[in-house]
Amino acid sequence: MPVQETATEVLLTHPANKDTSVSILKYGATVLSWKLNGEEQLWLSTAAKVDGSKPVRGGIPLVFPVFGKNEHDELLSKLPQHGLARNSTWEFLGQVKDSPPTVQFGLNEKLANPELHALWKERFNLILTVELGDDFLKTAIEVENPSTARELQFNWLFHTYLRIPDIDGTMVSNLVGTKMYDSLLKETMVDKHPVVTFHEEFDSVYQNVAPDRVVQVVNQGKPLHTVKRVNLPDTVVWNPWVEKAAGMADFEPKTGYKQMVCIEPGHVHELVHLAPGEKWAAAQILSKDALNYQAI
Numbered sequence: 394m395p396v397q398e399t400a401t402e403v404l405l406t407h408p409a410n411k412d413t414s415v416s417i418l419k420y421g422a423t424v425l426s427w428k429l430n431g432e433e434q435l436w437l438s439t440a441a442k443v444d445g446s447k448p449v450r451g452g453i454p455l456v457f458p459v460f461g462k463n464e465h466d467e468l469l470s471k472l473p474q475h476g477l478a479r480n481s482t483w484e485f486l487g488q489v490k491d492s493p494p495t496v497q498f499g500l501n502e503k504l505a506n507p508e509l510h511a512l513w514k515e516r517f518n519l520i521l522t523v524e525l526g527d528d529f530l531k532t533a534i535e536v537e538n539p540s541t542a543r544e545l546q547f548n549w550l551f552h553t554y555l556r557i558p559d560i561d562g563t564m565v566s567n568l569v570g571t572k573m574y575d576s577l578l579k580e581t582m583v584d585k586h587p588v589v590t591f592h593e594e595f596d597s598v599y600q601n602v603a604p605d606r607v608v609q610v611v612n613q614g615k616p617l618h619t620v621k622r623v624n625l626p627d628t629v630v631w632n633p634w635v636e637k638a639a640g641m642a643d644f645e646p647k648t649g650y651k652q653m654v655c656i657e658p659g660h661v662h663e664l665v666h667l668a669p670g671e672k673w674a675a676a677q678i679l680s681k682d683a684l685n686y687q688a689i
């Protein structure tokens with residue numbers, strides 16, 4: 394059975410390879426696991442809540458309509474960090490394609506977590522499409538503004554926790570020369586490092602990354618993850634390191650920061666402005682490609 398649904402999750406198995414699968418929690422429409430030929434590609438905290446009591450720590454949480462905390466926008470500033478999509482239960486819309494197996498989930502203002510929607514009373518229709526290829530995982534989002542009168546303003550981001558063997562010896566490529574906002578220093582600069590490496594907490598928003606730049610996570614010279622973006626200009630890179638991991642109750646094991654790096658394609662530096670009746674679409678594609686140094 395390529396698609397199995399339980400009360401809380403949807404599991405897709407590739408018809409040509411039973412060891413390639415993806416599981417999605419209806420809460421947050423959060424991808425919890427993506428196995429490629431039996432090998433897990435995503436990091437999920439062993440203390441992650443999957444009972445709907447809080448957003449999932451790991452996998453691919455969905456960030457909408459605000460990334461981080463917005464201090465300026467009159468409407469968005471009332472929402473908690475990262476908005477309401479990751480803490481709302483989405484509707485499973487079913488399978489839309491057999492090959493590769495593809496499913497959809499939907500969220501709108503009626504289904505959204507009512508306490509959070511009360512803080513941001515906009516109308517919206519979201520459709521998440523998850524496609525399990527034999528060598529890739531594609532997550533695509535469509536946002537519709539159903540209002541006939543009001544513009545919809547939002548951020549979107551796929552908060553992807555990638556699994557790595559060790560943060561030492563791991564680097565992230567193809568971001569050199571890109572303007573970045575260092576969220577820890579609260580400074581904007583151009584990253585001149587040929588690759589990103591990790592020695593302490595790292596939290597930066599790379600802005601307007603050229604659309605053809607393919608971000609790769611490389612460990613000991615071996616390309617582990619390739620992240621492609623469709624209509625997502627920004628990329629957040631995050632590793633919490635020792636102290637931040639220690640401060641998160643749902644982050645376990647505490648040494649787990651060594652086994653993960655978040656590469657988060659999004660539209661977060663600026664808001665998307667969506668006119669009444671209009672749609673906006675974007676996607677992330679994860680794969681394991683050969684090394685491709687586009688910029689050093």
Ligand SMILES: O=P(O)(O)OC[C@H]1O[C@H](O)[C@H](O)[C@@H](O)[C@@H]1O
Nearest residue numbers: 474475576596597629630631655
């Ligand atoms: O703890 P959360 O609300 O899930 O946020 C986790 C992280 O998300 C993003 O990567 C931000 O850039 C970080 O500043 C934040 O700490």
